[in-house]
Amino acid sequence: MWTKEVINMIEMGILETVYMTLVATFAGYILGLPMGVLLCVSDKGGLKPNAVLYKVLDIIANIVRSVPFLILLILLIPFTRVVVGKSYGSSATIVPLVVAAVPFIARMVESSLKEVDSGVVEAAKSMGAGNLRIIIKVLLVEARTSLITGVTIAIGTILGYSAMAGTVGGGGLGDIAVRYGYYRYQSDIMMVTVILLIVLVQLFQSTGMLVANKLDKRKK
Amino acid sequence: MSEIVIEHVSKAFKTKDGIVNALNDVNIEIDAGDIFGIIGMSGAGKSTLVRCMNFLETPTEGKVIVQGLELGTLSGKRLRKQREQMGMIFQHFNLLMQKTVLENVCFPLYIKKMSRGEARKKALELLEIVGISDKAKAYPAQLSGGQKQRVAIARALASDPKILLCDEATSALDPQTTSAILKLLKDINDRFGITIVMITHQMSVVREICNKVAIMKEGQVVEKGCTVDIFNHPSSKVTRELLHDDVETDSAQMIARLQKEIQGGEKIRIVYSENSAFEPVVANLILQYGEPVNILKADTKNVGGIAKGEMILEFMKDSENVEAMKNQLKASGLEIETYNYDADKEDK
Numbered sequence: 001m002w003t004k005e006v007i008n009m010i011e012m013g014i015l016e017t018v019y020m021t022l023v024a025t026f027a028g029y030i031l032g033l034p035m036g037v038l039l040c041v042s043d044k045g046g047l048k049p050n051a052v053l054y055k056v057l058d059i060i061a062n063i064v065r066s067v068p069f070l071i072l073l074i075l076l077i078p079f080t081r082v083v084v085g086k087s088y089g090s091s092a093t094i095v096p097l098v099v100a101a102v103p104f105i106a107r108m109v110e111s112s113l114k115e116v117d118s119g120v121v122e123a124a125k126s127m128g129a130g131n132l133r134i135i136i137k138v139l140l141v142e143a144r145t146s147l148i149t150g151v152t153i154a155i156g157t158i159l160g161y162s163a164m165a166g167t168v169g170g171g172g173l174g175d176i177a178v179r180y181g182y183y184r185y186q187s188d189i190m191m192v193t194v195i196l197l198i199v200l201v202q203l204f205q206s207t208g209m210l211v212a213n214k215l216d217k218r219k220k
Numbered sequence: 221m222s223e224i225v226i227e228h229v230s231k232a233f234k235t236k237d238g239i240v241n242a243l244n245d246v247n248i249e250i251d252a253g254d255i256f257g258i259i260g261m262s263g264a265g266k267s268t269l270v271r272c273m274n275f276l277e278t279p280t281e282g283k284v285i286v287q288g289l290e291l292g293t294l295s296g297k298r299l300r301k302q303r304e305q306m307g308m309i310f311q312h313f314n315l316l317m318q319k320t321v322l323e324n325v326c327f328p329l330y331i332k333k334m335s336r337g338e339a340r341k342k343a344l345e346l347l348e349i350v351g352i353s354d355k356a357k358a359y360p361a362q363l364s365g366g367q368k369q370r371v372a373i374a375r376a377l378a379s380d381p382k383i384l385l386c387d388e389a390t391s392a393l394d395p396q397t398t399s400a401i402l403k404l405l406k407d408i409n410d411r412f413g414i415t416i417v418m419i420t421h422q423m424s425v426v427r428e429i430c431n432k433v434a435i436m437k438e439g440q441v442v443e444k445g446c447t448v449d450i451f452n453h454p455s456s457k458v459t460r461e462l463l464h465d466d467v468e469t470d471s472a473q474m475i476a477r478l479q480k481e482i483q484g485g486e487k488i489r490i491v492y493s494e495n496s497a498f499e500p501v502v503a504n505l506i507l508q509y510g511e512p513v514n515i516l517k518a519d520t521k522n523v524g525g526i527a528k529g530e531m532i533l534e535f536m537k538d539s540e541n542v543e544a545m546k547n548q549l550k551a552s553g554l555e556i557e558t559y560n561y562d563a564d565k566e567d568k
Contacts, residue, residue, distance in 0.1 A: 112481040116315075117314065123310060123375075125303070127304065127327065127375075127376075128328070129327075133331065141318050144318055145246065217317060217320075218317045
């Protein structure tokens with residue numbers, strides 16, 4: 001049963017999964033990073049507290065995060081069709097992945113930035129630094145390690161979501177696992193895809209932690 | 221015109237338990253070139269006061285006038301510009317932990333839009349001044365507390381400020397390091413004529429470098445003036461308490477200095493308890509032998525509920541009666557031992 005077709009299919013699955021995960025994470029950060037920064041800055045005790053802005057972002061983040069991903073995936077089908085032109089396949093899956101990832105990423109960015117010692121921010125203010133400079137040169141730099149750890153966690157979660165999209169023909173390893181393992185009872189193929197998913201998560205996790213530690217100057 | 225004028229400044233914080241008045245009608249004038257100490261127990265409002273001086277905290281009432289400019293009237297941009305005139309250092313140094321020492325010092329220079337090359341050159345000069353240029357490439361985590369504070373001082377001086385605000389700058393440091401940092405600050409004050417505001421709870425800090433001092437309690441200034449006057453004639457209870465705490469560390473150093481200066485005869489330390497304190501031992505000694513005995517230090521401490529007295533006596537340089545006098549002291553039931561400050565210090 002390990003025909004050339006099956007092996008080809010699994011290879012494609014790996015590529016699709018990596019593609020969906022990385023593109024969705026990247027796009028997620030393009031939107032989620034600014035959202036996280038705004039959440040941190042506008043909160044009470046932030047650089048520029050703004051109760052209304054904070055509340056709006058807070059509610060958006062909570063709404064999206066409280067919808068289970070599979071439901072979100074289905075809810076977003078019309079929207080995905082508008083954006084990508086179809087509702088199945090790996091490119092189409094990226095759309096709901098990003099939508100789900102943005103609030104999640106924003107929350108992680110927010111909490112990373114809030115970990116930065118307020119004394120350092122105060123010192124920057126005392127030197128005459130403006131808010132934008134403090135965000136870019138102090139908050140994002142000092143929180144670097146925590147932010148990278150966040151990226152690692154985000155990749156793991158998004159990879160998991162992408163596999164879940166397999167139930168509705170989302171492409172990638174998850175899709176293979178559902179089609180062969182669930183519909184055709186070929187559990188050997190399913191096991192292989194699951195193992196591959198585990199390996200992928202491990203790889204991303206180790207690389208992320210390695211980079212985070214390498215860039216952390218707080219010890220030694 | 222004073223460099224910093226605080227006029228009727230009050231600051232109230234809203235907390236869960238209601239409004240807390242951190243500052244209450246504070247008035248202070250600080251002249252250019254002063255090293256001005258602001259001292260008080262924790263919670264006295266001194267840190268809030270120093271933050272009002274560069275508007276990190278906005279006073280609820282009153283005016284803060286720095287170099288003739290009323291900070292409350294300035295726009296955000298203008299205020300940030302003014303802050304470049306006022307360096308600030310902190311108890312916990314507040315360095316950028318992910319940046320090298322050199323980049324930390326460059327930070328305020330980049331704010332002033334200085335080019336990278338120029339900034340690095342200037343930062344190295346500053347690190348030279350604070351005596352830590354060999355650590356330029358190190359990260360703050362690799363430095364000791366004293367070294368971190370030196371970096372923070374270099375960073376605070378980078379924008380050529382006229383004023384340096386120090387918020388408990390030596391409170392996280394051990395006594396030796398504290399002395400070294402204070403010496404550096406004094407040196408900076410002398411060399412560059414920078415006005416220094418020292419927030420502290422340690423009287424020893426005020427005594428060592430401040431020429432003027434304000435004593436705060438519960439958000440109010442209870443006493444202010446020249447350090448010497450306040451030390452000689454403390455008029456408030458808080459001041460006396462703060463002075464009292466200071467005596468301990470003070471006397472040992474003073475005796476060391478005296479010892480060097482007078483080069484007298486043998487010194488002994490006597491310890492007496494409550495009972496022997498009734499007898500005028502030293503006076504009797506002087507009367508009997510007809511020669512002066514110098515009292516370098518006298519102190520009474522409460523040791524486990526018993527009053528224990530300690531005195532350091534010095535005999536005349538060429539006295540022939542030293543042994544006889546020592547014996548008499550022993551006979552009166554006192555414990556005596558030869559006192560040598562240097563040895564004493566090494567023990568610690």
